[in-house]
Each structure stands twice: as structure tokens, then as C-alpha cells.
Amino acid sequence: MTQTQQRKADHIRICLDEDVQFRANTNGLERYRFTHCCLPELNRSEIDISTTFLGKSLGAPLLISSMTGGTEQAKTINFRLAEVAQHYKLAMGVGSQRVAVEKPEVGHTFAVRSQAPDIILFANIGAVQLNYSYGLEECQKVVDLLTADGLILHINPLQECIQANGDTNFKGLLDKINGLCSKLTVPVIAKEVGNGISAGMAQRLLEAGVTAIDVAGAGGTSWAKVESERGLTAHQRRLGQTFGDWGLPTAECITSIRAIAPDIPLIASGGLRNGLDVAKAIALGADIAGLALPFLQAAAESVDAVDALVQLLMAEITTALFCTGNATLSDLKQSDTLKKLG
Numbered sequence: 001m002t003q004t005q006q007r008k009a010d011h012i013r014i015c016l017d018e019d020v021q022f023r024a025n026t027n028g029l030e031r032y033r034f035t036h037c038c039l040p041e042l043n044r045s046e047i048d049i050s051t052t053f054l055g056k057s058l059g060a061p062l063l064i065s066s067m068t069g070g071t072e073q074a075k076t077i078n079f080r081l082a083e084v085a086q087h088y089k090l091a092m093g094v095g096s097q098r099v100a101v102e103k104p105e106v107g108h109t110f111a112v113r114s115q116a117p118d119i120i121l122f123a124n125i126g127a128v129q130l131n132y133s134y135g136l137e138e139c140q141k142v143v144d145l146l147t148a149d150g151l152i153l154h155i156n157p158l159q160e161c162i163q164a165n166g167d168t169n170f171k172g173l174l175d176k177i178n179g180l181c182s183k184l185t186v187p188v189i190a191k192e193v194g195n196g197i198s199a200g201m202a203q204r205l206l207e208a209g210v211t212a213i214d215v216a217g218a219g220g221t222s223w224a225k226v227e228s229e230r231g232l233t234a235h236q237r238r239l240g241q242t243f244g245d246w247g248l249p250t251a252e253c254i255t256s257i258r259a260i261a262p263d264i265p266l267i268a269s270g271g272l273r274n275g276l277d278v279a280k281a282i283a284l285g286a287d288i289a290g291l292a293l294p295f296l297q298a299a300a301e302s303v304d305a306v307d308a309l310v311q312l313l314m315a316e317i318t319t320a321l322f323c324t325g326n327a328t329l330s331d332l333k334q335s336d337t338l339k340k341l342g
Helices: 003-016 071-088 098-102 104-109 127-131 136-146 157-162 173-183 200-206 225-229 233-241 250-260 275-284 293-300 303-322 330-335
Strands: 031-036 051-053 056-058 062-064 091-095 121-126 150-155 186-194 212-215 264-268 288-291 339-340
Touching: 003 071, 003 098, 003 121, 003 225, 031 275, 056 173, 062 071, 062 200, 071 091, 071 104, 071 293, 071 303, 098 104, 098 121, 098 136, 121 127, 121 136, 127 150, 127 173, 127 212, 136 150, 136 157, 136 173, 150 233, 157 225, 157 233, 173 186, 173 200, 200 212, 200 250, 225 233, 250 264, 264 275, 275 303, 275 330, 275 339, 288 293, 303 330
Parallel strands: 062 091, 062 288, 091 121, 121 150, 150 186, 186 212, 212 264, 264 288
Antiparallel strands: 031 339, 051 056
């Protein structure tokens, strides 16, 4: 097993077994409350939570967020997720495919199109790799491996600072992102990994040619804490704990980015744990919402567990619409039913 493969295996184990969630910093959604509608004048069975994203239809506003790949356990997880995504017409992203570039024989652990021929599927590579010999060829390769609909460029400066031998040269990346966006055959989505994207940085990324933003704010899994758990030295472990709650809350990212970019495709992720969180994120301005840890936990168990999770999420989103008097996601976005507390 290569060093990168071992890191992927460690990430799965730590996320499932250790306490690496944000504690002092939340996703910010608890600061908002829906106004209950006691007489919605709707038939719940007729509520429509379908939507479109990047021109493709979704059965619900859900993205199975990027998680893993590169090992046999990761393949099992990815294929279980893809099977359920196909059934419910959900979007899905795979984990960083750097390991598949380094070791092409593990590419099959990401190649989920056989399970999900029709879903919106996103390839994934770290933006910082553009400063470490990666370019258009490597990015096109990971897209082609999946027959992907888009490429997620994940941006993770804090994680790289904590990670042993992390790649921390982020200098000049905007120009390289711009060059990639102008030549790649699919849209590019800029995504943080749990520390958030500010409105100002979103604006710069959009000007560089990025098509969509995934805010991936604070409040969920802390990758500083994950890398702290993997730390080989006391210095590294302490650094990860110091920055374990660093970041911009997801709700703050959604509202600030939407204020400066009313029409760009916007994904909310970062600490979303149920369908009520999803509904709040949509009401704040997101187009779809991404969840990772709940899907990882379910997929580590079985396909049936993933299926049950999706059914619950969809029921929770539908119930939120019903009890606020909104028949569609569009109605929810245009309503003023979500209020900030205090």
C-alpha cells in the first residue's frame, strides 16, 4: 500500500471511529428557524423536491459529497453510494483521485459509472497539485476515468499545514486554476474541505473561471483534527488540535456568497446532518446540499443503510416544505419563512 493509499485508509478509519467533529464552531444553521405553518393548504404527497443542477435533473437537492477512493474498502463504499445515487437521481462526488494518478491500477475504486450511468458525477483533485506537476493532462485523466460531469478542485490549506509532509505551496494558484478552467472539457467546481469559502474568495474564483462553488464550511468534520489523529509527532498533533475549530460557518458562507453572486450554482456543505439542515441551506440560497459523514457511516454498513438514509433525508426535506407551506424548492427559496434568531 502506498503512502497515499494508507492516508486514505486512515481517513476512513478516523472519521468513523474518532471524535473529529467541530465543537466550538458550528455550521451556523442553528441560528435560523422556520416559521411553522399550521395550515399549509397542500397535499404532502404532491410536494416536489426535484431540482436541476448544472443542467441535469436531480430527484432531490442532495450531493453525496466527496469522500474516498484508492483502497478496496473505499471501492465498496463508493459503489454502494453510487448504486443508491442512481436509484434516487442524486449527485455524487468521489474522493481525491491523486492516488489514481500516482497508481493507475487503483482507478477502478473510483469508477462508479457502471453502477450509476445517469447521475451527476464529479471527479476530484486537490487544487494545490497544480503547483506540484499536475496540469490539464492529469485533470482530464481523472475526469475521463469517471466520465464525470465536472471536476471538483478541493482547496485545503489548513489540512495541508497539519498533514505530515503536506503540500503547502499555494502561490500563484488562481492563475493556474484560470488556465485549467479555460481548457478542461467539463465545468470546474471549487470546494473547501470544511473551513469555508468567503464571499471575497468566491468572487476571485469565479473570475478565474470556476463554474460553481461548494462552500464546505465549518461545523462538520474537522480535517485539522483528522490529521492531528494521524500525527507522527507531538508538534503535529498539537497544531491540529489548536486549529480544530478554525473556519467560516456554512450558513455565513452561503449568505455572503449569494449576496455577491445571485445566479452562480452554489452547493452548501459542511456539517449538514439531516434534511432540516438541507432545507435551511436551500432557503438561505444554496441550490443543492452536500453531506459526507452520514453517507460514509451508512455506506460502511450496507447498501440498505444508504437507501434508508436517503429515504429519511428526502422525508425530512419534504416535511420542512410541507410545514412551511411550500410546494417546491423554488417556492421555499422565494419565501421569507426562514428567520434568523436574535
